[in-house]
Amino acid sequence: MVDTLLDFQDAVIGYEADIPLISDLNLRITRGSHVVITGSCGVGKSAIVKTILGLLNHWKGEYYAFGRDMGNPSAPLLSYVRKKIGILPDRGILLQHLTVFQNIALPLRYGHFVPLEKVTALLEPFLEEFHLEDLLDSYPSSLNLDQIKKVGFVRALINNPDLCILDDPFEGLDDEGIEAFWRRLTLIDSEKEITVLVFTRKSMNRKSYFNHRYHLMSDGLHEVS
Amino acid sequence: MNSFLLPIVAAGLAALPIISIVALLVGAGIVAETGIELPKLGIQNLMGAIVLHVIFGIVGPFATALIVTARSTSGLAVEIGNMRVNGELDTIEMLGVNLSNFLVTPRLVGIVISNIALTFYFGLIAMAGGFAMALMGLSMPIATLVRMIETSIKLSDLVLPFLEGLGYGLIISSVSVYHGLRVKNSPVDVPRETTLSLVSSLSLCTVMLSLYLIFSSLA
Numbered sequence: 001m002v003d004t005l006l007d008f009q010d011a012v013i014g015y016e017a018d019i020p021l022i023s024d025l026n027l028r029i030t031r032g033s034h035v036v037i038t039g040s041c042g043v044g045k046s047a048i049v050k051t052i053l054g055l056l057n058h059w060k061g062e063y064y065a066f067g068r069d070m071g072n073p074s075a076p077l078l079s080y081v082r083k084k085i086g087i088l089p090d091r092g093i094l095l096q097h098l099t100v101f102q103n104i105a106l107p108l109r110y111g112h113f114v115p116l117e118k119v120t121a122l123l124e125p126f127l128e129e130f131h132l133e134d135l136l137d138s139y140p141s142s143l144n145l146d147q148i149k150k151v152g153f154v155r156a157l158i159n160n161p162d163l164c165i166l167d168d169p170f171e172g173l174d175d176e177g178i179e180a181f182w183r184r185l186t187l188i189d190s191e192k193e194i195t196v197l198v199f200t201r202k203s204m205n206r207k208s209y210f211n212h213r214y215h216l217m218s219d220g221l222h223e224v225s
Numbered sequence: 226m227n228s229f230l231l232p233i234v235a236a237g238l239a240a241l242p243i244i245s246i247v248a249l250l251v252g253a254g255i256v257a258e259t260g261i262e263l264p265k266l267g268i269q270n271l272m273g274a275i276v277l278h279v280i281f282g283i284v285g286p287f288a289t290a291l292i293v294t295a296r297s298t299s300g301l302a303v304e305i306g307n308m309r310v311n312g313e314l315d316t317i318e319m320l321g322v323n324l325s326n327f328l329v330t331p332r333l334v335g336i337v338i339s340n341i342a343l344t345f346y347f348g349l350i351a352m353a354g355g356f357a358m359a360l361m362g363l364s365m366p367i368a369t370l371v372r373m374i375e376t377s378i379k380l381s382d383l384v385l386p387f388l389e390g391l392g393y394g395l396i397i398s399s400v401s402v403y404h405g406l407r408v409k410n411s412p413v414d415v416p417r418e419t420t421l422s423l424v425s426s427l428s429l430c431t432v433m434l435s436l437y438l439i440f441s442s443l444a
Contacts, residue, residue: 053319082321093316095308111321155320 004067005029005084005163005195006052011061013047020059021047024220029163029197034189034209036198038224039216045199046090048216049167053085054078066162083111086156086194090167092148094140094155101136104155112159119158126154130180145172153181157188163195164188170200182206237339240296244343245350247288252351253358255279256370260363273373276355281386282441285348287434290393293340294426298401301332302422305405306415314406329406333398340394344386389437393430400426 006029014020021044029035039045050056052065054073063070065081073081086107094103104123108114114122127133130150140148149172156164170178188194189209198210207213214221259276263269305328308314317324352374359365404422408414 050315050319055315055318079321079323082319085319085321087316087319089312089316089319091312093312095313095317096311097304106317106322106327107320110323110327 003031005031005065006197007062007064008058009062011051011058011063013044013051013056013058015047015056017057017059022216022218022220025058025061027214027221029195031162031195033211034185034196034198035212035214036200036204036210037214037216037221038200038203041201043216043218045201045216046167049087049089049165049199052165053082053087079111083107083159084162086159086161086164088149088152088156088164088166088169091172092145092152094143094148094151096140099137099139100132100143100151103140103151104158107155108159114159122158123154126158129184130154146174146177149173150177150180153184157184157194161194163197166196166198168200169198170202182209185209237293237297237336237343240292240339240343241346243296244289244292244347247292248285248347248350249354249357251284251288252280252354253362255284255351256355256358257362260359260365270373271377273370273375274377276352276370277374277377277382280351280355281348281382282389283434283438285351286344286386286389286393287430289340289344289347289390290397290430291427293336293343293393294397294423294430297336297339298397298422298426299419301336301398301401302405302419303415305332305402306408306418309406309408310410310412310415329402332402333395336398336401337391337394340397341387341390344390344393348386389433392433396429396433397426400429 006027008025008027011022011025012020013022013025025048027048037045037048047056051058051063054065054070057072058070066084068077068081070077070081094100095106098106101123105116105119108119108122109116127136130153132150132154135143135147135151140151143151149169153166153169156166169181173181185196186209188196198204204210204213213224215224216222255276259272259279263272263275305314308328314324314328317327356367356370359370360367401422404418404425408418
């Protein structure tokens, strides 16, 4: 089993080769660790997320995901890496033409090809915890941001990924929602099964949860003591 | 049928009312024209074969393709374009789901199935319109027209509309999906790509019709 899940070495990150957002990214995420990266709007947090998941290229340097070289990755390699990662994107982002249940089931049904009955069984523990019982047949257009984030969080965790990436998870959540997120993150901490990587614009009030805290600036990451 | 394919096919079949109206009028028009003009040329015995060929082989598939283009091309391009703008396409990929298997293929297959089914439906309703015209406008006994068609019908009269429906369906669906996926991250790309998809689809369908007419006349 690989202990280093993600490894960026002197990587240049950005949407275009000649306009780098981050000129020198060095980051190593090891199994079981909890890492938070803070940074202001537009500094490149979501670009790192997209690079991790292979939607963006790293223009220079090295990037390894789960021990595999991600320079010019093949489609099977991208699929392999993406299936090991649970992602809560910025703003939650649910598919508008699918119900809440279909959204949560999406990575399991169409990524891991899990039967419907098993999806229902895997979803069961999350229903009460995130108050989703009455929302399963609803469409995203009828949900508020708090509910969208919760659905996205459950979707990220339901296949028990090796690495869970949360992009601005607390933005738009109410107090109860934030508490529910922390309860689940603490449970993850006690079970030590899922590595957690959080990107956020705001400073975190539960700093002790994280093994490593970084602040992202255009020249790279700066570790916060 | 795949639960993601069903709504797309159903959306195609929602075109039945407009197809019915157009097909009735077109069928009535073709029978009126052939019923009046062919006797003048002394070839009224070819009426069945000509009506079948024009309705099932030329006008039916093309008119169906025009209606499906008007209804589905813009809808599909807008749907996929908006998914791009809202970050849904990126999310599908980030979740490890194959975009082609989940999103593109069901839409391609759904539109192709709908288009083939609607092509045959158009032909049948157009024939009904033709019968109505023969009976009421030309005072021709329906039995005569039925006999003419019965004696002229060939297997190719059924195979051709299937192949044309398949061809037009592939053009319409692939053009719509292509232009939907061309949308970048700006909402202003959506109407531009939608217009382009409509124009491209209509142009390519017309090119296909022209090629079919040229090559079928040479064969």
